[in-house]
Amino acid sequence: MxxxxxxxxxxxxxxxxxxxxxxxxxxxxxxxxxxxxxxxxxxxxxxxxxxxxxxxxxxxxxxxxxxxxxxxxxxxxxxxxxxxxxxxxxxxxxxxxxxxxxxxxxxxxxxxxxxxxxxxISDLEKRRQLRELVHQLGEPCKKILMLYYYENLSMKEIVDHLPYENEQVVRNKKYKCLQSLTGLIKGNPVIARQISEITK
Amino acid sequence: MEQYQALIDHLDKSLQGEGSPEMEQMLVNDPEIAREWNYLLLAVDAIQEAGLEEQVATIKNDWKAQQAAAVKPTGGIVRRISRNMAKIAAILVLVAGGAAFYKYATISSGSLYDKYYSSYELNTSRGAAEEGAIEKAYHAKDWKAVLAGVNTAKRDNKMDFLAGMADLELKKYNDAIEHFEQVIAVNAQSGSDYFQDEAQYYLAISWLAKDKVNEALPILEKIRANKDHLFHDKVAKMSFFDLRLVQYKESK
Missing domain, CATH: 1.10.1740 (Rna Polymerase Sigma Factor; Chain: A)
Incomplete structure (x- = not known):
């Protein structure tokens, strides 16, 4: 092995x-x-x-x-x-x-x-739920956000990885995907409550 | 919409250490923007969590595939050997097996610790008065006095190392490990190597004393691979076969 x-x-x-x-x-x-x-x-x-x-x-x-x-x-x-x-x-x-x-x-x-x-332990469940929300995004969004925020690839490198025409298209797509994800997070009652407590 | 785009730009630049001070100020002054900002940070956390989950799952699957391949019978050619050859082989196997069995039955991390442990000779006498007192106690093998002295002395790698050695002599292995790891951690943070070699070697010896050859072996291998290490010659003389045998035995 x-x-x-x-x-x-x-x-x-x-x-x-x-x-x-x-x-x-x-x-x-x-x-x-x-x-x-x-x-x-x-x-x-x-x-x-x-x-x-x-x-x-x-x-x-x-x-x-x-x-x-x-x-x-x-x-x-x-x-x-x-x-x-x-x-x-x-x-x-x-x-x-x-x-x-x-x-x-x-x-x-x-x-x-x-x-x-x-x-x-205190944030284990929250982190699980957050991951679940990312999976709900659908593959194209998940991919683009992971390449940018996890793999730390530049817009130019993402264009090479994914079937998008240019960096601007990737940038627009990333914007929409991030917006969708924050929308899902806002819709999750457990997480939204925690955010409200933080920003009170 | 524009404000949201500006927040995302600020987020991306902040992640590269280039966020704008104006936006920072807005985040302090405007609770609504601060709220959106927190959601964005949470979104990035979520993405990084999901990314890590995928990475771990991929490695897990590789590891499982490797495990499955390791236990899969590979088949092979059955060789014909003559009856005499088989007898000789059987005798050799019995003799070797007996010796191996004896070695296997008697060897342990603890026996290796007994074999390889030797006290650390402290041959420095520089430093402040309190250090002098600790050194004196160390030379007199008054381990409790060493520990008491270290407790009141200014903490540095030498103090931690001597405390670790005193603990080791008193068979307080967990405490010794803690002191040696502290030396290594401090050096890792500061980029120095003050008492690094000494701490590494005696950390490995402490793990052997605790019957944790799995912890000791990687450190000893690292020392063996480094010819400039203070304890290289000592470790090079150790039997790595014995160490691995203990590792196998203790993994059972």
Whole structure:
């Protein structure tokens, strides 16, 4: 199997923060931590698909926290990931109303070293909903916005990637897509309420 | 419409560090514009989240495909070997297997730690009076006094390193790791290398003490690959076969 470069915790955090070959860092996270985390989820009533989804969500949260400079090196990365996965699964069980496993999971957590992830959990649901709104945009809009705001491509580079005539057409399209997305966000009651509270 | 376009322009320029001060002022003074601005920031957050989700999902699928390929039987040619050759091979396998079994049964991160740990010889005596006292305590192997001294001394890499060594001697491995990682993190932030090599080596040794060869191995490999590293010669003499064997054993 292709092995991602090996990292110490400090090196891995630097690679993510500075986006030095982020793909390799993600692959390393999977190679090192996916199996133990998945076993844990399966042990607490999850299917393989659940474990798969929970770990993916865990990796996204972890990268998000590191990129935003909110990761404090109080625990090892492994401890942090397991804590996040545990909480994601705990919330999922709550949604599915499977209290038996939830209690066991809670008991398990009391014996384990825990990372402080309160800040991460608080906006987990909001971030999920935001992603969902982007998917509702439709493929052309999603593509153009991702190329510009995630891949950081210039208008000129986007013209090379997508079937648009020139930069001005791309600029107009991007404007409309962003407007559609903010429209969807405004229409989402949970998120709109949070914005109102911020700008009160 | 024009105002919205101006906000988007400001957003795009701000992301490149070139936002306009006039617009910044408007955002402070006009709550309605500030509200639209927050929605735009949230939209960018949403796009970046969705982008990251796609990137992670792609890597996950690659990883799963690699895993599936790794366990897939590849088939092969069954070779014919003579009966005598088979006997010799069987004996060799038994002998090698016995030796390997013994090694496998007895080896651990802890045994490697016992094998490779040696105290750090502090041979500097420069610095302030309090540093002198800490160094004196270190030379006297009075680890508790080292830790007490560090607690009241001005914090720097040397203090953290000595505290890490004192913790290591007292078998407080988590605390030692925390101090060594602190040295590395400070150097990573400041771009310096004060006590960097020492911290890296003893961080790896601390991980071995904690039976975490997976954490130790990448650091040791990095040291082995760097001929200028202070501990290169020491690490080059280590058995990486043993380290990998422990890694395999501890992953079971």
């Amino acid at each position: 292709k092995v991602a470069g090996k990292y110490s915790d400090v090196e891995l955090l630097a690679a993510i923060r500075e986006e030095q070959d982020l793909n390799k860092a993600i692959l390393y996270l999977y190679q090192q931590y996916a199996v133990p985390t998945s076993s844990f989820i399966i042990q607490y009533g999850g299917s393989e698909q659940d474990a798969d989804d929970v770990f993916q969500e865990t990796v996204i949260s972890f990268i998000d926290v590191v990129k935003k400079g909110r990761y404090r090196m109080e625990a090892s990365i492994k401890t942090f990931l397991v804590s996040v996965a545990r909480n994601i699964w705990f919330n999922e069980l709550k949604k599915r109303e499977r209290s038996g496993y939830r209690e066991k999971l809670f008991e398990h957590g009391r014996d384990q070293q825990e990372a402080d992830i309160s800040f991460q």
